[in-house]
Amino acid sequence: MTNSNLTTRDKVLAAALRLFTAKGYFSTSMRDITHESAVSTGSVYHYFKDKEGVASALYQTTVARMCSEFEAIINRHESAHDRCRAVIALLLQLAEQEPDSMSFMLYTKHREFLPLERPVCSSEPFNMMRSMVETGIQRGEIVEQDVVVASSCLFGPAIRLITSHLDGILQHPPGHYLDQLWRCSWKAVS
Numbered sequence: 001m002t003n004s005n006l007t008t009r010d011k012v013l014a015a016a017l018r019l020f021t022a023k024g025y026f027s028t029s030m031r032d033i034t035h036e037s038a039v040s041t042g043s044v045y046h047y048f049k050d051k052e053g054v055a056s057a058l059y060q061t062t063v064a065r066m067c068s069e070f071e072a073i074i075n076r077h078e079s080a081h082d083r084c085r086a087v088i089a090l091l092l093q094l095a096e097q098e099p100d101s102m103s104f105m106l107y108t109k110h111r112e113f114l115p116l117e118r119p120v121c122s123s124e125p126f127n128m129m130r131s132m133v134e135t136g137i138q139r140g141e142i143v144e145q146d147v148v149v150a151s152s153c154l155f156g157p158a159i160r161l162i163t164s165h166l167d168g169i170l171q172h173p174p175g176h177y178l179d180q181l182w183r184c185s186w187k188a189v190s
Contacts, residue, residue, distance in 0.1 A: 009047045011037045013061060016054045021100040025055060025113050056114055062105055066125035074128075080136025081190075085182050087129060088158045092174035092181075095162040103166050106159065129155055133189070142189045153188040157181055 006014065015037035019028040030051050034041050048054045073086045095102045110117055120126065133151045136142035142150055161181060165174045 008039055008043050009057075011039050012044055012047060012054060013058050015039075016058055017100050017104055020055065020058070020108065021103045025051075025108065030054075052113060055110075056117065058104065059110060059114060059117055062101060063123050063125060067128065070125055070128045074132070080132055080139065080141045081186065083132045084129075084136070084154055085186070087132070088155065088182060088185070089175070089178055091155075091158055091162060092178055095165050095174045099166055102162055106163060107166070126151075136189075145189075150189045154185050157185050 012033060016028070016033050019032055019036055023032070028051070030041075030044065033051070033054060034044050037044070044054075048057060069090055070087060073083055073090065077083045077086055091102075105120055111119055117123075130147050130151045133142060133154060134147045137144055137147065137150065142154075158181060161170070161174060161177060164170050170177070
């Protein structure tokens with residue numbers, strides 16, 4: 001979708017994402033967001049009360065999108081093996097195609113400016129990931145163990161690979177490593 005096809009709200013959120021990722025939340029002003037989005041100041045304040053409102057909407061929109069994506073994965077796949085692999089594949093794809101979104105979710109210390117939002121690791125997408133693992137344990141696909149430990153073993157390496165990509169360390173796009181990463185992660189829990 002081109003910028004001209006975006007709604008005013010979406011333009012503001014896209015601009016805020018770019019700015020928060022490039023400059024940081026505290027170094028970004030509402031004036032910066034207005035200028036970057038090419039939306040009038042009145043429109044920005046109409047949709048969002050203040051910069052915290054923009055950041056909160058961006059966080060909530062991203063979390064809701066991830067929940068929707070994960071729900072689709074759950075509906076498409078029956079086994080924990082296939083669900084968890086699909087989640088990792090999606091995360092690697094998003095890291096490659098939408099690095100600003102992944103950077104905002106993984107690097108930003110949301111609690112510093114969004115004290116009422118849940119920390120990322122206890123947000124609904126992470127809860128859904130843990131639920132997939134818990135289901136796998138209940139069905140015997142994953143060795144019985146603490147769900148948080150199993151989830152960390154299964155998804156933690158993918159998160160670390162994504163941060164390596166965002167830091168410019170990887171020689172190839174994240175998806176290039178999917179099969180190797182998945183073999184190691186699944187072996188750790190199965």
